[in-house]
Amino acid sequence: MKHLRSFFSFTAPLIIMLVTFCIYLIVNKVVHNYKDKITNDYSIIMVSNTPFSKIDEVSGIKIRDIKILKKDKIIEDIRNELSDSSLDLLNKKLPYFYQIYLEEFPTTLKLEEIRKELITISNVKRVETFTSDHNKVYSLLILIQDIIIILFVITLLLSILLISKQIKIWFFEQSERISIIQLHGGSLLYSSKPIIKIMVTSSVTSIIFVSILLFLTINNISLFVRPEILMLIPKITDLEFDILKIMLLAISIPMVTFLGLAIQHKVNS
Amino acid sequence: MILATNITLTYDNKKNIIENGNFHIHEKEFVFISGSSGSGKSTLLKSLYGELKAKTGHLFVNKIDLTKKDPLKLLKLRKNLGIVFQDYKLIKDYTVEENILLPLKLHNYDDKVSNNQVKNLLNHVQLTHKAKAYPDELSGGEQQRVSMARALAHNPALILADEPTGNLDEYSASVIWKLLRDANKLLGITVVVVTHTIPKDFLLKYRRFNIDDGVIYEAS
Numbered sequence: 001m002k003h004l005r006s007f008f009s010f011t012a013p014l015i016i017m018l019v020t021f022c023i024y025l026i027v028n029k030v031v032h033n034y035k036d037k038i039t040n041d042y043s044i045i046m047v048s049n050t051p052f053s054k055i056d057e058v059s060g061i062k063i064r065d066i067k068i069l070k071k072d073k074i075i076e077d078i079r080n081e082l083s084d085s086s087l088d089l090l091n092k093k094l095p096y097f098y099q100i101y102l103e104e105f106p107t108t109l110k111l112e113e114i115r116k117e118l119i120t121i122s123n124v125k126r127v128e129t130f131t132s133d134h135n136k137v138y139s140l141l142i143l144i145q146d147i148i149i150i151l152f153v154i155t156l157l158l159s160i161l162l163i164s165k166q167i168k169i170w171f172f173e174q175s176e177r178i179s180i181i182q183l184h185g186g187s188l189l190y191s192s193k194p195i196i197k198i199m200v201t202s203s204v205t206s207i208i209f210v211s212i213l214l215f216l217t218i219n220n221i222s223l224f225v226r227p228e229i230l231m232l233i234p235k236i237t238d239l240e241f242d243i244l245k246i247m248l249l250a251i252s253i254p255m256v257t258f259l260g261l262a263i264q265h266k267v268n269s
Numbered sequence: 270m271i272l273a274t275n276i277t278l279t280y281d282n283k284k285n286i287i288e289n290g291n292f293h294i295h296e297k298e299f300v301f302i303s304g305s306s307g308s309g310k311s312t313l314l315k316s317l318y319g320e321l322k323a324k325t326g327h328l329f330v331n332k333i334d335l336t337k338k339d340p341l342k343l344l345k346l347r348k349n350l351g352i353v354f355q356d357y358k359l360i361k362d363y364t365v366e367e368n369i370l371l372p373l374k375l376h377n378y379d380d381k382v383s384n385n386q387v388k389n390l391l392n393h394v395q396l397t398h399k400a401k402a403y404p405d406e407l408s409g410g411e412q413q414r415v416s417m418a419r420a421l422a423h424n425p426a427l428i429l430a431d432e433p434t435g436n437l438d439e440y441s442a443s444v445i446w447k448l449l450r451d452a453n454k455l456l457g458i459t460v461v462v463v464t465h466t467i468p469k470d471f472l473l474k475y476r477r478f479n480i481d482d483g484v485i486y487e488a489s
Binding site: 176177180181182183184185186187190 | 318320344345346347348349350352358359360361362371372375419
């Protein structure tokens with residue numbers, strides 16, 4: 001019973017930390033995928049008096065593609081309302097319209113910077129960024145992502161605190177054994193073998209538990225998310241990589257905490 | 270084997286427990302360190318296995334200078350020591366067998382060699398029937414015999430014993446004295462025993478250092 005209690009005292013904070021990390025991973029994926037989706041759809045319209053010969057002319061901005069909007073298409077809609085001579089004149093006087101696709105979806109601030117940058121180019125008359133269209137959902141997702149990061153950091157700190165407390169208890173329980181082994185020339189790591197063993201067992205248990213939980217959540221995401229939101233979320237893949245991250249976190253946090261406390265124990269003794 | 274020159278021992282730089290101690294213990298010697306309670310016998314022994322660093326002077330044990338801070342050399346020294354304590358210092362969740370195996374494991378002995386060695390030692394200390402028992406299931410005398418077996422397991426060059434018979438009845442104490450004498454006589458191990466009760470038949474045979482008021486001197 002005592003062993004079980006100390007096992008859970010160590011495993012529970014680790015699992016809570018890993019679950020928060022999973023939520024962070026999922027939200028990150030959703031935001032990232034949504035970013036890709038809106039970046040593909042999103043473009044800036046730029047109006048210029050002269051044609052551009054190269055994309056490089058728009059310096060400092062990561063551009064995926066620039067498409068020129070054909071004048072014929074623009075004139076097509078008003079052709080019937082104008083005389084031939086007016087159409088000719090319009091054709092000559094109409095500026096060049098460009099549709100600029102960016103490599104990544106910018107924040108509102110970045111978008112304003114891009115707009116200012118573009119407007120400084122000579123002969124550019126106007127730049128339309130259509131900021132409000134995409135920013136509402138995107139900002140909400142960014143807000144959720146930030147909240148999750150803060151939540152994860154808080155959980156991480158609390159977990160480290162609880163984990164270190166449990167490791168300290170184990171050091172205290174094993175202090176006699178540790179000192180006997182050290183008297184016989186055993187290193188601190190060797191004499192702390194039982195602590196390392198229970199830590200590894202707890203970490204592996206946590207990894208298995210959280211990986212199953214993550215797998216089940218991803219495959220049954222419709223149970224947790226409303227259908228209208230679900231439509232916005234592309235399919236989440238690359239779970240293997242996420243499980244690897246979980247494994248790294250589940251092993252590194254207890255190990256680093258243990259090493260810190262082991263050094264402290266050595267200094268104190 | 271052990272050379273101390275002008276060593277001063279103290280806890281937390283308070284009162285000096287040993288002052289300017291000088292002594293030399295040769296290889297394969299059997300030596301007693303005696304003195305009244307609180308005279309600093311155990312403190313001196315602590316310095317011999319590196320638990321307490323001398324404030325001044327030089328202390329060489331098995332050619333390792335213990336006045337220098339070198340954790341790796343200290344581990345090396347301890348691996349080649351056999352230590353016996355008054356309170357046995359057996360690991361409670363290890364069986365008798367596992368306790369004796371400890372120094373062999375620390376030396377990475379082969380399993381087969383280790384098991385044979387443990388078998389021989391259990392036979393030597395007459396505890397073969399208690400191999401699977403835990404320390405709490407043994408009497409004080411038996412626990413000290415396990416402690417002796419552990420100290421002998423890896424054929425150390427030096428055995429340090431701190432009041433090895435302090436908690437034992439007369440019979441159990443005589444068994445431990447015999448084991449210590451055999452270790453020295455038959456195996457050529459240097460033995461340093463801290464005690465305030467030296468058996469009569471040992472008294473005239475071996476050298477004895479006495480500690481009185483922080484001063485170490487060889488008693489005649």
